[in-house]
Amino acid sequence: MDTGLYIVATPIGNLGDITARAVEVLEQVDLIAAEDTRHSQRLLQHFAIDTRLVAYHDHSDARSQERIASVLAEGGSVALISDAGTPLISDPGYRLVREMQSRGYAVHPVPGPCAAVAALSVCGLPTDRFRFEGFLPAKPGARNGRLVELSAETATMVFYEAPHRIVDTLAAMTAAWGGDREAVLAREITKTFETIRRDSLDGLQAFVEADTNQRKGEIVLVVSGRSISESALDADTARLLRRLAEELPAKRAAALVAEHSGLRKNTLYQYLLSVKED
Structure with missing residues (x-):
């Protein structure tokens, strides 16, 4: 070789x-x-x-x-x-x-x-863009600070977590991002007691607190990013973007507005997708 x-x-x-x-x-x-x-x-x-x-x-x-x-x-x-x-x-x-x-x-x-990719493949959340964060800081203050820094992230996020910290981490995510944020617990992937559960952060926290078995083994958390709402753009830019999208493909409309507004093309494109889904 x-x-x-x-x-x-x-x-x-x-x-x-x-x-x-x-x-x-x-x-x-x-x-x-x-x-x-x-x-x-x-x-x-x-x-x-x-x-x-x-x-x-x-x-x-x-x-x-x-x-x-x-x-x-x-x-x-x-x-x-x-x-x-x-x-x-x-x-x-x-x-x-x-x-x-x-x-x-x-x-x-x-x-x-790879546990992160395996979890993404079965999470049922958008995977066209994702951000791998690995392990959050172990100390509560640093962990909470990192979650605040990620509060504006729109891509799906992937975290590894130790079983003895999973309840505290879910609680911290709920406090930072809101309990209705959709997430997936992927535990013991490919093993005998594999768990794949999609729910809100509130729902996952209750699930893990009620079942001590969910606090064992190797854990991956996949969390949806912040939704792109009209509040992320000023009203005039959002209006122009929607109007252009009526005449042009969404990617082309996003590219034109990005060129003149200085905003990221992908952010504008994701906004159009969220409007379409709504």
């Missing part, structure tokens, strides 16, 4: 989701760098992969990078895996990728499972 660093996605739950290419790469590389070697060893044993395994995580020092670089320098290959899903998506690894690229080594993606 070609020399280089391979970024290999692994299952987020169901082991049947691993790709044939991922297994092939993990079998053929000279070294596998894993976030948690004990966790990853179970995966490798399941697929009878005996490639040498070393640890690489957020707290790894320069020596860990040098160990990987030395394999590449000799013309070998290394795979980077996380505990589950696609590495670098709320997981360590970007410093390693950046360093190996800066040294001239190739970095190859081996795509596969």
Whole structure:
């Protein structure tokens, strides 16, 4: 196989989701760098992969990078895996990728499972635009501040959350954005006790508070963005936009108004879509 660093996605739950290419790469590389070697060893044993395994995580020092670089320098290959899903998506690894690229080594993606994308695919919310936020700050003050900063976001938002914080996070989202904001709880995706539930933030909070099982496992929250209402535009601009949309395709009307108003074309286009839906 070609020399280089391979970024290999692994299952987020169901082991049947691993790709044939991922297994092939993990079998053929000279070294596998894993976030948690004990966790990853179970995966490798399941697929009878005996490639040498070393640890690489957020707290790894320069020596860990040098160990990987030395394999590449000799013309070998290394795979980077996380505990589950696609590495670098709320997981360590970007410093390693950046360093190996800066040294001239190739970095190859081996795509596969990702909890954020899996949740988006079944959420039933708009996915033409989405914003991945990962984990919110753990401290209440910082978390609430971040939610306020996101209050004007119109794209669908994706969050990871720890089970012991899920009730507090839903309460904070309700306080920041209103309890009627539509959201989806995606928990234990692809696992035995998978939960996919769409409701208002108020409804999800009540659901999680009433069932302790919903406060266990891996959790993804998908939350709809702020609706584009006429209040987001001044009356004259909104009127002009609607009038142009009667004669032109919505994207063309949005582009013309954006050119003369300085507003974002996508914001104007989303406004027209919301008017159409209403």
